[in-house]
Every structure is written in structure tokens, then in C-alpha cells.
Amino acid sequence: MQTFNVLITGAGRRIGRELALAAAQAGANVAIHYHTSAQDAEKTAQEIRSLGRRAITLCADLADVNHLSRLIEEAHQKLGDLTALVNNASIFEPLDWDSTTLADWERHMRINLTAPFILSQAFARHLPIGATGRIINILDWRALRPGADHLPYTISKAALAALTRSLAQAFAPHVVVNGLALGAILPPLDQNVGKNSPHFLANVPAGRWANMEEVTAAFVFLLYGPPYITGEIIHLDGGRHLV
DSSP states (O other): OOOOEEEETTOSSHHHHHHHHHHHHTTOEEEEEESSOHHHHHHHHHHHHHTTOOEEEEEOOTTOGGGHHHHHHHHHHHHOSOOEEEEOOOOOOOOOTTTOOHHHHHHHHIIIIIHHHHHHHHHHHHSOTTOOEEEEEEEEGGGGSOOSSSHHHHHHHHHHHHHHHHHHHHSTTTEEEEEEEEOSSSOOTTSOOOTTOGGGGTTOTTOSOOOHHHHHHHHHHHHHSOTTOOSOEEEESTTGGGO
16 A cells, blocks of 8 residues: 655644644655644644654634645655645634625635645646556535525635646546535534534434544545545535525
């Protein structure tokens, strides 16, 4: 089985942290990107090292395009040739059409869409000759069922879903590109939603939150699974995108 050197954005905490640990448990070495959560990132790195894998932490502001190519270059220099990229970091703000300012819109697009594109572009350009790579974009059930809530977030994720499929064609056959669209996994940190809020699960056919083990299992499948699967978006949302 191939050993991946993988860069995961926003990997210091929450879902990104779980993805980083799952990648390491599956045998990968991990570059942990963070912006403001340096202590969390280093803690995650220490846990990965305790598993016998290599881990580094890299700080970058994904809203600043000047940081993006440098992030890929640093990962190559400090971890080794990158063979996988996970675009996980995003911002998620409860804005509708009336409350969304131009600055809000542009911030969501820069972090949730432009950064994954520039990072993917740099990743493909730095891929060693003859090597094969993987890109996994972390999406949301809203990406294929856009609604009126969380407007700039939803549109940025819908565009990222389209980018996933476009890059799967553009980067073939050397880079496999897939997406993992998540549903009710963890409550947002900045919103008053708890796991015991019944209305939050009202439109989830499975009637429950996901287990983190389900998230990491789907992620590891995309990281290590058949390379003949590309341009695919797996929904891990309990059927939420169907309702």
C-alpha cells in the first residue's frame, strides 16, 4: 500500500484533527495546516508522532493568496514529496441574502473556494514525475442542495463541488480528485446548536448525528481506496441531501 505524505488544511482541531489522526493511523505522514490554533495543531502533531508517523505544523492564512503556493512548498520541504491534499478548512457563517455584505461574500469565496483551487493547482504542479496523487475536498450536503440559509457558504461549497469534478478531469490520470460531503457531524462553534436540538435532525432521515468513526472511515476509503474512483462526491449526511 502506498504511503502518503498528506497536507490537511485546518487540521489542528475538530473534524480536521480527526482526519489527520485517521490518515496517520492508516499509515500516512501528515502536514497539519493551521491559522490561529497553533497549540491545537502541535498537540495533534504530537499524537501523530506517537503513532510512529511523521508530522509537521504549518501556519498560513488561506485568505491571503500569497500564502498558498508557499504552503505547498513548505510541506514538500519539511515533510517530503506531497502525494495527497485534503482541502478541509472553511468558514461557515449564518448569513442570508440580506445580511451578506460584499466582504462576507469575498471572504467565503477566498477561503472555501479560491484557496482549494490554488492549493490543488500548486499540488499538481509539484507532484513528482511518475507519481500519482490524491485530492479530497471536504464538502457539505448543501453543496448539491443549495438553499437560502448560510448563503455565501453554500454557494462556495457548491462551486467547490463543481471544481472537484472539473479537476478530476483536468488532473487525470495522475491525480484522483474526490469529495466528501458531510451533514450533521459537529455543532458549529459559533452558533447556539447542540446535539440535543431536535429541530436540527428533523430533516435527517437517519435521525441522528454521525459518529466520527463513520467520517474517518469514509475519508480513509477516499485516501486509500481504488484510484479508478475519481470525480465522485460521497454524501455522509444520513440522507439529508435527499430531503
